[in-house]
Amino acid sequence: xxxxxxxxxxxxxxxxxxxxxxxxxxxxxxxxxxxxxxxxxxxxxxxxxxxxxxxxxxxxxxxxxxxxxxxxxxxxxxxxxxxxxxxxxxxxxxxxxxxxxxxxxxxxxxxxxxxxxxx
Numbered sequence: 346x347x348x349x350x351x352x353x354x355x356x357x358x359x360x361x362x363x364x365x366x367x368x369x370x371x372x373x374x375x376x377x378x379x380x381x382x383x384x385x386x387x388x389x390x391x392x393x394x395x396x397x398x399x400x401x402x403x404x405x406x407x408x409x410x411x412x413x414x415x416x417x418x419x420x421x422x423x424x425x426x427x428x429x430x431x432x433x434x435x436x437x438x439x440x441x442x443x444x445x446x447x448x449x450x451x452x453x454x455x456x457x458x459x460x461x462x463x464x
Contacts, residue, residue: 353443355384356412357391358436360429361400365436375414381422382414408455410436412445419443424450428457 355376356369368384368391375382388411392404400406410425410433421440425433427449437447 353439355382355414356436356439357384357386357388358410358412358425359388359392359396359404360408360426360432361396362407363432365432366396367436367439369412369439372414378413380416382416384411384413405454405459406456408453408458410450410453412436412440421445423447424453426453426455426458428455 352372354370354372354374356367358368359366368386370384372382374385376385377383388409389404397404408426408429410423410429412421412423414421421443423433423436423440423445425436425447433447437445
């Protein structure tokens with residue numbers, strides 16, 4: 346396995362108007378979360394600091410997702426909103442050469458997917 350200081354680690358991402366906004370860290374910078382390593386910041390924090398002023402909507406308006414590292418089998422889990430199906434390969438390519446699984450997660454629903462979303 347690659348040196349942990351260099352290996353790509355956990356991440357979160359948004360898909361805004363067809364553009365992938367990816368925020369990742371090195372594996373050594375991942376935050377422990379049970380049997381996983383997680384990106385150390387929330388979608389809300391990253392959105393508020395970087396994008397809220399530009400797009401003028403809440404962090405959960407656009408499709409989003411997360412990548413976590415599973416320590417038990419040295420693999421990554423890529424969770425995403427089904428609205429960004431066309432862009433998920435762009436995320437997966439960042440983990441080429443590593444074991445990973447891709448799947449939907451109901452937690453990551455944008456305003457179009459979440460029937461209870463209030464604008």
